[in-house]
Amino acid sequence: MDERLGAAEIGSRLGERATLVQFSTAFCAPCRATRRVLGEVAGMVDGVTHVELDAESHLDLVRRLNVVRTPTVLVLDADGRIVRRASGAPRKADVIAALGVATS
Template identity: 40%
Template sequence: MTGGLLGLLSALVVVAAVAVALRGRGRVRPGSRRGLPAEVRALLDPDAEVTLVQVTTRFCAGCRRSRQVLGALVERTGGLRLAELDVTERPALAADLGVLGTPTTIAYDRRGAELLRVTGVPDAEELSGALTGRARPSDG
């Protein structure tokens, strides 16, 4: 009986830990003041008010869904562009960016300042709201 109870309690602790870890995924967070690596600077669109850089890896489970969400947001928002950065073979670049998991989306202004970041699949409405004032809705 005691072994079964301990097993159940252990399972509950694991489930609680996973729930806490997943709760923060997909949330918009303020940008950092890290330096901008040249590989990322090259992805920025100088004509866009904001470039969303989706950091991916070859084996990323949520990257496809994230790409769909971000693509739809870019289509309906003027001044917003999307670029993808695969760091599968470049773990040092991921570390320089402070990326611990993929997908991670980092929003940069045209000067290369990080505005915000989202770890996990972004919520389009939350991300759009966070970007309000930096990019404008399309007229069409």
């Protein structure tokens, strides 16, 4: 998977080291927990940004990336390349481990 996302596509600047992109929907309970976990990790790790996208407002991106459920989290490296992808509410340790791949 050598798909890349840029600031124009996600509506925010990429993190210096990595970006956590979260696809959510309004009535998704696990999305709230995911928002909290990703926000905490982004606050702990320098150069990491968390961007949450409403899946319904970004259907072109959802289709292009084959996002079939929310939450779906993409880990982008500093160049916007997708290095990890997961569906469902992630554990903080798993997010930190995925960032290790993105920033190495």
